[in-house]
Amino acid sequence: MGEFELIDRYFAQLGARRPDVQLGVGDDAALLSVPPGQDLVACVDTLVAGRHFPPDSHADDIGWRSLAVNLSDLAAMGATPAWATLALTLPEFDEEWLEGFAAGFAALADQHGVALVGGDTTRGPLTISVSLMGLVPAGTALRRSGARPGDLIYVTGWPGDAAAGLALLQGRLQGQGADRGALERKFRRPEPRVAFGSRLRGIASSCVDVSDGLAADLGRLVARSGAGAVVRAAELPLSRALYALAGEARAREFALGGGDDYELLYTVPPAARGRLLQLAASAGAPACHCIGEVVAGRGVRVLGERGELPLPRGWDHFSA
Ligand code: ADP
Ligand code: MG
Numbered sequence: 001m002g003e004f005e006l007i008d009r010y011f012a013q014l015g016a017r018r019p020d021v022q023l024g025v026g027d028d029a030a031l032l033s034v035p036p037g038q039d040l041v042a043c044v045d046t047l048v049a050g051r052h053f054p055p056d057s058h059a060d061d062i063g064w065r066s067l068a069v070n071l072s073d074l075a076a077m078g079a080t081p082a083w084a085t086l087a088l089t090l091p092e093f094d095e096e097w098l099e100g101f102a103a104g105f106a107a108l109a110d111q112h113g114v115a116l117v118g119g120d121t122t123r124g125p126l127t128i129s130v131s132l133m134g135l136v137p138a139g140t141a142l143r144r145s146g147a148r149p150g151d152l153i154y155v156t157g158w159p160g161d162a163a164a165g166l167a168l169l170q171g172r173l174q175g176q177g178a179d180r181g182a183l184e185r186k187f188r189r190p191e192p193r194v195a196f197g198s199r200l201r202g203i204a205s206s207c208v209d210v211s212d213g214l215a216a217d218l219g220r221l222v223a224r225s226g227a228g229a230v231v232r233a234a235e236l237p238l239s240r241a242l243y244a245l246a247g248e249a250r251a252r253e254f255a256l257g258g259g260d261d262y263e264l265l266y267t268v269p270p271a272a273r274g275r276l277l278q279l280a281a282s283a284g285a286p287a288c289h290c291i292g293e294v295v296a297g298r299g300v301r302v303l304g305e306r307g308e309l310p311l312p313r314g315w316d317h318f319s320a
Helices: 001-010 057-075 095-111 163-170 178-186 194-199 212-225 241-259 271-285
Strands: 021-023 038-048 078-092 117-122 129-138 152-155 206-210 228-232 263-268 291-293 300-306 307-309
Touching: 001 095, 001 117, 021 117, 038 057, 057 078, 057 095, 057 129, 057 178, 057 194, 057 206, 078 095, 078 194, 095 117, 095 212, 152 271, 163 178, 163 241, 178 241, 194 271, 206 212, 212 228, 212 241, 212 263, 212 300
Parallel strands: 078 117, 228 300
Antiparallel strands: 038 129, 078 129, 152 263, 152 291, 206 263, 228 291, 300 307
């Protein structure tokens, strides 16, 4: 099978059909209609085999992840995803792998109404680069820079689960049964908080998605905002499965330092707290655990019951 047949078979019709796609796969570039009154929001993320996912990952999980990491970035902006392009570098033509990859990508694209509108296909070490574009009402996108001292810090979901799932897959953490399955799934199939992110517009003062670990990403958020943060370790939401397999101390380390969560970390001015609680009540998913607050100054401090805890390793490397 040649390059063009491959593109035609696996990628020409992938994802949602959207009336705003004037030209998708097949021309020299995609032609997309941006509605008036909307800002275009764009991001890109590259996954390299062995670096961003274990080399023996299932193809459908890789397809899912390559879109999920980008959906999470748009979620953090409060944007609604619309169009993706895919640059795929493959070591060889492998029909079974391509089937699986396309199926995993399509499952998530369909779920979020994303159309695959173009891409590039080359030969080389397995690398997947997805760009995603989305829309947000003009002037309303969430940013990292809006947090102010006194704002409350919230996180969605159960940070640390995905990192523990990866640790299980790599033999750095032991465990069996339903807990193991749940944590591994959180790593293999992250569910970006797209709907919730868009509903945070007008409520959150700032937002970031957690991809490199809660403490590191919070550090980036407050650095952008010219502020600092205090996190209360006892308030970190720990899933039952994480607690059961890792124990409290290690569970907290996963929650603070582990990556790959794709949860949203956001700040809310005290005056908007009531609206957040209303939103959270209707959002279903565990949407708002308050873990601390924004303070004047610089950097992130984590307070345990008996004083300040050391920040997860890698922190200095990531801090601004
Ligand atoms: P060009 O040489 O003009 O850059 P290509 O031959 O690389 O175009 O691609 C032909 C068409 O197929 C283009 O519309 C391109 O966007 C699309 N395409 C190529 N690879 C992929 C892919 N992996 N996924 C989706 N679309 C792709
Ligand atoms: Mg061309």
